[in-house]
Amino acid sequence: MLDLRFIRENPDKVRWAIQVKRVGLDLDELLAVDQEVLKLKRQIQTLNEEKNSNSKRMGKATPEERPQIIQRGKEIGDELKALEPRLRETEESLRQLLLLVPNIPDADVPVGLDDTENVEVYRWGNQPIFDFAPLDHVQILENHGWADFKRVADVAGSRSYMLKNEMVILEHALHRFAMDRLMEKGFTLLTAPSMAREFAFEGTGHFPTGKDQVYYLPADDLYLSGTAEVPVNALHSGEILSESELPIKYAAISPSFRREAGSGGRDVRGLIRVHQFTKVEQYILTKNDPEESKRLHETILGNAKEILEALEIPYRVVEVCTGDMGAGKTKMHDIESWVPSEQKYRETHSCSSLGDWQARRTNLRYRDADGKVQFCYTLNNTALATPRFLVPFLENHQQADGSIRVPAALQPSLGGKEKLG
RNA sequence: GGGGAGGUGCCAGAGAGGUCGAAUGGGGCCGCCUGCUAAGCGGUUAUAGCCUAAUCCGCUAUCGAGGGUUCGAAUCCCUCCCUCUCCGCCA
Numbered sequence: 060m061l062d063l064r065f066i067r068e069n070p071d072k073v074r075w076a077i078q079v080k081r082v083g084l085d086l087d088e089l090l091a092v093d094q095e096v097l098k099l100k101r102q103i104q105t106l107n108e109e110k111n112s113n114s115k116r117m118g119k120a121t122p123e124e125r126p127q128i129i130q131r132g133k134e135i136g137d138e139l140k141a142l143e144p145r146l147r148e149t150e151e152s153l154r155q156l157l158l159l160v161p162n163i164p165d166a167d168v169p170v171g172l173d174d175t176e177n178v179e180v181y182r183w184g185n186q187p188i189f190d191f192a193p194l195d196h197v198q199i200l201e202n203h204g205w206a207d208f209k210r211v212a213d214v215a216g217s218r219s220y221m222l223k224n225e226m227v228i229l230e231h232a233l234h235r236f237a238m239d240r241l242m243e244k245g246f247t248l249l250t251a252p253s254m255a256r257e258f259a260f261e262g263t264g265h266f267p268t269g270k271d272q273v274y275y276l277p278a279d280d281l282y283l284s285g286t287a288e289v290p291v292n293a294l295h296s297g298e299i300l301s302e303s304e305l306p307i308k309y310a311a312i313s314p315s316f317r318r319e320a321g322s323g324g325r326d327v328r329g330l331i332r333v334h335q336f337t338k339v340e341q342y343i344l345t346k347n348d349p350e351e352s353k354r355l356h357e358t359i360l361g362n363a364k365e366i367l368e369a370l371e372i373p374y375r376v377v378e379v380c381t382g383d384m385g386a387g388k389t390k391m392h393d394i395e396s397w398v399p400s401e402q403k404y405r406e407t408h409s410c411s412s413l414g415d416w417q418a419r420r421t422n423l424r425y426r427d428a429d430g431k432v433q434f435c436y437t438l439n440n441t442a443l444a445t446p447r448f449l450v451p452f453l454e455n456h457q458q459a460d461g462s463i464r465v466p467a468a469l470q471p472s473l474g475g476k477e478k479l480g
Numbered sequence: 481g482g483g484g485a486g487g488u489g490c491c492a493g494a495g496a497g498g499u500c501g502a503a504u505g506g507g508g509c510c511g512c513c514u515g516c517u518a519a520g521c522g523g524u525u526a527u528a529g530c531c532u533a534a535u536c537c538g539c540u541a542u543c544g545a546g547g548g549u550u551c552g553a554a555u556c557c558c559u560c561c562c563u564c565u566c567c568g569c570c571a
Binding site for chain 2: 097100101103104105107108110111113114115116117125128129130131132133135136256299424429430431432
């Protein structure tokens, strides 16, 4: 959400963002509704002033005066009763429109239509050269009895999977590894709930536009979140933090769920795109300072890079262009890990800066050194998400004998094992 | 799932239809005072909106959330959320 005053005063900037982010929103309609809300509020305020002074007179009024006061009060009440529902409706439509207003991308973000126009900015590691016929991750898993896709599909539908034996241990070891790293860096570890109420999804910006990507539990009016970002952002909703406790750095692990509606036949095979996964997410609340936010963006991006480097996975970083970045973001980098079987890089991490866009939605504020109340800035980045991450891990580390090499950094988390299988 | 108690400002806690944006105590901040400190004294201490040159003043809203009753609601009624507690069920 953007500041309404900012929208009023900078409609051209907002129009530009709507255009380059390819958001379907009529700003003129929003501005007209905004004026209507202001008009109604003024009318109601004037009536309330009169209502208050009128009923204040009642206390000291003589019995003869009372009928007049009551009469006038009733008239005011009737007028208010006519106006208040109109204000409520108009405010609600304004809110709905406001939820669609995108954040303004930073000036240096590449303008583009979709992911083909993202810009590679960094590359690390060598793509492995195999002196044998490398397998893809599904073949590797099946050869070792490390997963079941077929049976479990009958149980839980397409895009489901079941890891088995050493893969279960590896998955846990990877998460443990990521969490250990982040704890060392001063992050507060959380197990975040996967279920949350609607307001939490509105807070991060996943609602209203992404509602069809989210599982809904009607009996309890709860939704399953696709990232710990949702519950963690909502955690401090409505609070006024003090500047001294910022930045708050959370590393939250949660089972995550995505319906993948509309992704049709894309990536139906294997572990790339599944409905349920486990993710360690970095989530930062910081002060209202673009420079500080930039530094933290680099920090959490760096944390993910370190994890990949320790796990010896070749990757690249792309700067995401305007058309491919979410509405709330001012800046976004994806980290893509090398997938040998596809001979391409695939997104495994996503690092975003959102300015105060999420904080305004969740009413998440802090008191600065001057005592002024400000909205926080928020940022997030994946630390590690499985099972997708198993794809580059298994494929890059496969050996001629079919085993999987365990990078030295991960061996302690795997009971010292140097290879799997 | 069933029963009971409760949600008030930074915290504790009064308030039971008008004089309540809200007593009192604690904390914080500013000042005064006493060799320092402690104690003491005075003042101040919410958020959003409207108005405004203004973070002054004034006005409006907010006592878990949303509705309702009333000339007037923190106070009465309804719905929901949350906390505590007892019983039942349960990994």
